[in-house]
Amino acid sequence: MSAIKTYFYNIYHSLLTVIVGMRITIKHIFTRSATIQYPTVKMKIPERGRNRLFVNIDDCIGCDQCAIACPVDCITIETIKSTPDMDLGITSKKTKKRLYIPCFDIDIAKCCYCGLCVWPCPTECIVMTDVYEFAEYDRQNLIYSFSNMTTEEITAAQDRLEKYNEEQAAKKAAATVAVKESPASSTSASPVTPPPIKPAPPTVEPNQG
Ligand code: SF4
Numbered sequence: 069m070s071a072i073k074t075y076f077y078n079i080y081h082s083l084l085t086v087i088v089g090m091r092i093t094i095k096h097i098f099t100r101s102a103t104i105q106y107p108t109v110k111m112k113i114p115e116r117g118r119n120r121l122f123v124n125i126d127d128c129i130g131c132d133q134c135a136i137a138c139p140v141d142c143i144t145i146e147t148i149k150s151t152p153d154m155d156l157g158i159t160s161k162k163t164k165k166r167l168y169i170p171c172f173d174i175d176i177a178k179c180c181y182c183g184l185c186v187w188p189c190p191t192e193c194i195v196m197t198d199v200y201e202f203a204e205y206d207r208q209n210l211i212y213s214f215s216n217m218t219t220e221e222i223t224a225a226q227d228r229l230e231k232y233n234e235e236q237a238a239k240k241a242a243a244t245v246a247v248k249e250s251p252a253s254s255t256s257a258s259p260v261t262p263p264p265i266k267p268a269p270p271t272v273e274p275n276q277g
């Protein structure tokens with residue numbers, strides 16, 4: 069091939085390459101993409117997806133069912149009994165609340181997202197959310213605390229229960245003493261008098277005659 073022919077062939081080939089490349093590019097502009105621009109765009113999470121847990125503590129009755137069901141023991145619940153003079157209200161499912169919950173922690177770093185804690189909850193207050201971005205540099209930040217009690221409220225609840233228990237113990241002791249000292253009790257407690265023993269009939273000596 070002469071030099072002039074090679075020159076024009078190279079020009080033709082370059083233009084053809086650009087046109088083919090641009091045709092593919094333009095075709096993809098109108099093709100639906102298979103990827104998304106994460107994190108600007110996020111995928112829709114399936115309805116039953118298992119992600120970060122959340123506890124609506126206002127609906128929790130402290131029954132411990134979720135913690136018992138957890139296979140890796142990553143739920144820690146502490147409760148304090150309420151005294152009869154305190155009304156803790158009811159849950160949205162109309163269950164009466166009888167326990168304070170000073171501690172409800174979930175160590176999400178240990179969680180295996182099995183969902184076993186969600187199903188036994190009688191008030192449906194522990195749920196899987198659609199939050200899946202919760203990476204942390206410090207592991208301690210992966211322990212989520214859901215209790216909303218302040219230190220003062222916890223101390224007050226403990227003191228009230230302690231006082232109530234003392235009062236109940238004192239009442240019980242007083243009642244026991246009263247029962248012991250009551251006349252009926254003393255009658256029943258007096259020794260039982262045995263019935264008189266009849267004298268034995270005289271023995272008749274046989275005649276030695
Ligand atoms: S999802 Fe499973 S591992 Fe995680 S807290 Fe609930 S029961 Fe425990």
Ligand code: SF4
Pocket residue numbers: 123127128129130131132133134135145188189190191192193194
């Ligand atoms: S099962 Fe539900 S109500 Fe019971 S302690 Fe767990 S979150 Fe609270």
